[in-house]
Amino acid sequence: MKKQLVILLSxxxxxxxxxxxxxxxxxxxxxxxxxxxxxxxxxxxxxGLDHFILPNSNEFNKIPQDPLNPITTEKVNLGKMLYHxxxxxxxxxxxxxxxxxxxxxxxxxxxxxxAGRFQGIGEGGIGFGLNGEGRIKGSFYDGSxxxxxxxxxxxxxxxxxxxxxxxNGQFGGTGLNVGTETQWTxxxxxxxxxxxxxxxxxxxxxGLGVHRMDITTDFLERLPEYKTFLxxxxxxxPEAERYTKPTMGLAIAAYERTLLSNQAPFQKWLRGDExxxxxIEKEGAILFFGxxxxxxxxxxxxxxxxxxxxxxxxxxxxxxxxxxKANADSKENLGRGGFTANSxxxxxxxxxxxxxxxxxPFYGHGASFRSIRDVVVYKNNxxxxxxxxxxxxxxxxxxxxxxSDDEVNALTAFLEISxxxxxxxxxxPEMLPSGNCFPFNDPMAANExxxx
Numbered sequence: 114m115k116k117q118l119v120i121l122l123s124x125x126x127x128x129x130x131x132x133x134x135x136x137x138x139x140x141x142x143x144x145x146x147x148x149x150x151x152x153x154x155x156x157x158x159x160x161g162l163d164h165f166i167l168p169n170s171n172e173f174n175k176i177p178q179d180p181l182n183p184i185t186t187e188k189v190n191l192g193k194m195l196y197h198x199x200x201x202x203x204x205x206x207x208x209x210x211x212x213x214x215x216x217x218x219x220x221x222x223x224x225x226x227x228a229g230r231f232q233g234i235g236e237g238g239i240g241f242g243l244n245g246e247g248r249i250k251g252s253f254y255d256g257s258x259x260x261x262x263x264x265x266x267x268x269x270x271x272x273x274x275x276x277x278x279x280x281n282g283q284f285g286g287t288g289l290n291v292g293t294e295t296q297w298t299x300x301x302x303x304x305x306x307x308x309x310x311x312x313x314x315x316x317x318x319x320g321l322g323v324h325r326m327d328i329t330t331d332f333l334e335r336l337p338e339y340k341t342f343l344x345x346x347x348x349x350x351p352e353a354e355r356y357t358k359p360t361m362g363l364a365i366a367a368y369e370r371t372l373l374s375n376q377a378p379f380q381k382w383l384r385g386d387e388x389x390x391x392x393i394e395k396e397g398a399i400l401f402f403g404x405x406x407x408x409x410x411x412x413x414x415x416x417x418x419x420x421x422x423x424x425x426x427x428x429x430x431x432x433x434x435x436x437x438k439a440n441a442d443s444k445e446n447l448g449r450g451g452f453t454a455n456s457x458x459x460x461x462x463x464x465x466x467x468x469x470x471x472x473x474p475f476y477g478h479g480a481s482f483r484s485i486r487d488v489v490v491y492k493n494n495x496x497x498x499x500x501x502x503x504x505x506x507x508x509x510x511x512x513x514x515x516x517s518d519d520e521v522n523a524l525t526a527f528l529e530i531s532x533x534x535x536x537x538x539x540x541x542p543e544m545l546p547s548g549n550c551f552p553f554n555d556p557m558a559a560n561e562x563x564x565x
Contacts, residue, residue, distance in 0.1 A: 141387035141388055142392050142395070145392055145395045145396065145399075146387055146395070148395075148399055149382075149395050149398055149399050149402075150162065152398075152399050152402045152403045153165060153398075153402055155402075155403075156402040156403070156408040156412065157412075162383050164412075164413065164414075165379075165383055165413065165414055165416075166375075166380065166383050166384065166414060167271070167373045167374060167375040167380055167414045167415070168373065168375065168414075169373075169375055170371040170372075170373050170375065170540075171371075173185075176273050176370050176371065176373070177273045177274060177370070178273065178367075178370055179310055179311040179313070179314050179366070181309060181310055181311075181314070182310060182311075182314050182363045182366060182367060184367045184370055184371070185346070185367070187342070187345050187346040188346050188363065188364045188367035188368070189364075189367050189368045189371055190342070190368075191339075191342040191343065191345075191346045191364040191368075192364035192365045192366070192367050192368025192369070193368045193540070193541075193542050194339070194342065194542055194545060194546065195216070195339075195361050195364055195365050195368075196215065196216045196217055196365050196368055196369070197215050197216070197217045197541065197542055197545060197551040197552065198215055198545050198546070198547060198549070198551070199212050199213060199214060199215045199218075199545070199547070199549040199550065199551050199552075199553065199554035200212050200332070200336065200545065200546075200547035200549050201215060201321075201326040201327065201328065201332075201361075202214050202215065202236065202324075202325065202326055202554075203326070203327055203328075203329065203332060204325040204326070204327055205236050205325055206236060206237070206254075206258055206260075206325070207236075207237075207253065207254065207258075209253060210236045210237065210555070212547070212549060212554055213236070213553060213554045213555040213558075214235045214236050214238075214260070214324070214552075214553060214554070214555075215326070215551055215552055215553075215554075216317075216320065216324075216326075216365060217551055217552035218233070218234075218235045218238075218552045218553055219233030219234075219235055219266045220233075220266065220268065220269040221245065221551075221552040222537040222538050222540055222541050223244050223245075223472065223537070223538065224244055224245050224472050224473040225268055225270060225468070225469030225470065225471075225472030225473050225537065226268045226269040226270045226372060226469070226537070227266055227267070227268045227472070227473035227475075228245055228248075228265075228266040228473065229242075229244045229245020229246055229248070229472075229473050230245050230246050230248060230473075230475065231265060231429070231432055231434055231436070231475045231480035232261055232262070232265065232266070232429060232432070232434075232436050232437065232439070232480070233261065233262065233266035234248050234249075234250065234259055234260065234261055234437075235259075235260035235261070235324055236254075236259065236260040236324070236325065237250060237251055237253075237254035237258055237259030237260055238250060238251060238259060238260075238553075238555070239251040239555050239556075239557045239558065240553075240555075240557040240558050240561060241552075241553055241557075241558040241561045241562055242561065244472075244473075245473070247561065248553070248558070250437065251555075256437040256438070257437075257438070259437055260324060260325075261436075261437045261438055261439075262438070262445070263429055263430070263436075263438050263439035263440070263443040263445045263446075264280055264428075264429050264439070264443075264445040264478050264479070265280075265429060265475060265477070265478055265479060265480040267279065267280060267465065268465070268466065268469070268473075269369050269372055270372055270373075270374055270415075270466060270468055270469055270537075271372065271373055271374060271414070271415035271417070271466045271468055272312075272313050272369050272370065272372065273313070273369075273370040273371075273373070273415075274413060274414060274415035274417060274466065275312055275313070275415075275417065275419060275463075275466075276288030276289065276311055276312055276419055277289050277290055277311075277312040277419065277463075278312035278313060278315070278316040279312075279316070279463070280445070280448060280462045280463050280478050281421075281445070281447075281448055281449050281450075281451055281452040281462070281463070282312070282419075282421065282449060282452065282463050283296075283303055283306075283452040284302075284303070284305070284306065284312045284315040284316040284319065285306065285310070285311050285312030285313075285315050285316075286306040286307065286308060286309045286310055286311070286315060287309070287310075287311050287312075288311065288312070288419060289419060290306060293452070293453055294306075296452055296453060296454060302319035302320075302322065302323050303319075303452075305318050305319040308359070310363075310366075313366040313369050313370060314362060314363055314366040316366075317361075317362035317363070317365040317366040317369065318358055318359050318361075318362030318363070318366075319362075320362070321358045321361060321362055321365075322358060327358060328356055328357075328361065333356060336546045336547055338546040339546060340356070343355050343356055343360060346360075346364060347360050371540070372537075372540055374468035374469055374532070374533075374534035374537075375534065376534045376535075376536055377468055377469075377531065377532050377533055377534040378390050378394065378530060378531045378532075378533070379394075379398065379527070379531040379532055380534075382395075382531075390527075390530075390531050391526070391530075393522070393523050393526045394523075394526045394527050394530055394531045395527075396520075396523040396527075397522075397523035397524040397525065397526045397527030397528070397531070398527045398531060400516070400520055400523060400524045400527075401524055401527055401528075404514070404516070404520075405514050405516060405520075405524060406510070406514070407524075409510055410422065410464045410510055411464065411466075411467055415466040415467075415468065416466055416467040416468070416532070417464050417465060417466040417467070418464045419463075419464075420463070420464050421448065421449040421458065421461035421462060421463055421464070422461055422462065422464060422508035422510060422511070423448070423459075423460040423461045423462070423502055423506045423507050423508050423511075424462075424492070424497070424507065424508055424510075424511045425460075425497025425498060425499045425502045425507055425511070426462075426477035426478060426479055426481055426482075426491075426497075426498060426499060427477070427479045427481035427498055427499045428441075428443070428445075428446040428478070428479040428499065428501075429443075429445075429478070429479040429480060430443065430446075430479075431479060431481065432479065432480055432481070445478075446460075446501070447459045447460060448460050448461045448462040448463075448478070449461045449462070449463070459506060460499075460501075460502045460503075460506045461506070461508075462478045467528060467532055468532045468533070468534060469532070469533055469534055469537065470485055470528060470529070470532065470533075471485065471528075471529045471530075471533050472533070472537075476488045481498065485525055485528050485529050486521065486522075486525040489516075489521050489524050489525050489528070490521060492511070492514060493513065493514045493515075493516045493521060494513060495511050495512050495513045495514070497511075550562055550564040
């Protein structure tokens with residue numbers, strides 16, 4: 114019996130020694146890694162791999178920030194709560210929507226901080242589905258009353274790398290908006306630009322008003338945790354200025370600046386993990402930063418640029434699905450020109466960041482594409498789909514890429530897989546002081562989210 118036990122243990126040890134961790138049995142394609150590194154160095158104008166690295170979310174000194182709103186731990190922690198707090202919805206159009214929506218309603222983690230559907234719905238919507246796709250208009254609102262925008266909801270990811278926000282860049286009193294002051298119309302959300310903050314801050318402050326969210330004395334008495342948070346975050350402000358939309362917006366913006374896709378495979382590769390990306394993903398990256406010239410417009414840590422280009426994509430009103438408050442006359446269809454009133458800017462939309470696109474499968478300002486590969490094919494062919502856009506307005510960058518099907522597949526793999534941070538839930542609070550469900554708190558959504 115003892116001899117049999119020894120033999121059995123020997124077999125187990127032998128088998129165990131043969132079973133190695135995959136990272137020990139795999140080896141990177143050295144030539145591919147060298148080619149990718151050289152391609153990145155060229156695409157960074159010689160700055161090297163660091164040019165593309167996103168900082169850790171607690172490395173405040175490395176995160177671009179508004180000098181008028183320095184990032185602090187207290188602001189980020191408060192902003193995280195306020196961003197998700199459905200309890201802030203205390204001034205809805207209809208009382209039955211009280212405390213049912215939040216900033217996160219149209220920008221939540223599992224959808225890559227997008228809406229999870231072709232058109233985000235805040236107040237007036239019900240349900241959630243699996244990932245936001247199941248949200249619909251509630252029967253108690255008509256289409257003119259629900260809280261939507263006539264353009265696809267942009268992501269809140271990596272917003273620290275944008276001076277001006279929204280597809281037309283209208284939010285932000287600095288950057289490219291210097292000189293557009295005549296368009297900062299009093300009585301509209303854009304007047305918030307006069308506060309002098311950058312885009313994220315202006316958007317957060319203005320958005321609280323647009324979406325009818327606020328704090329009141331009753332709110333602070335009911336949820337004294339927020340008073341404590343605000344006191345700790347803004348001790349230098351007199352109390353009359355401490356519990357206001359601007360201070361709430363500044364905290365939310367500070368939190369949004371820490372929403373970085375820094376755990377994506379490409380980011381891991383940049384930091385030295387050569388096995389973080391597959392060979393086809395590396396081939397796609399080489400194409401992205403090389404032959405396909407994607408990095409002409411998508412560069413830097415967030416793979417974006419503060420530029421506006423017309424590439425002839427369709428508008429939201431042309432969606433096959435039912436949309437609200439979007440039509441052929443929507444000024445949002447003009448892109449940057451709809452804000453600046455400069456015809457040279459017509460049909461030009463901001464170059465978006467490219468991380469976590471796979472989490473919300475709707476692409477283009479009008480959600481006219483439903484897969485990343487479709488977008489790659491569209492740009493490869495460079496044939497405008499929107500007949501309203503004059504050829505004279507199309508970007509000089511919108512030219513055929515001459516990629517083969519295999520190259521399209523490789524480029525798609527890089528965009529879908531290498532640029533997807535699969536742990537964005539780390540940016541969510543474990544719970545809210547109100548105890549409410551988020552990102553939605555209407556009965557149907559709460560049930561589907563499992564937080565009743």
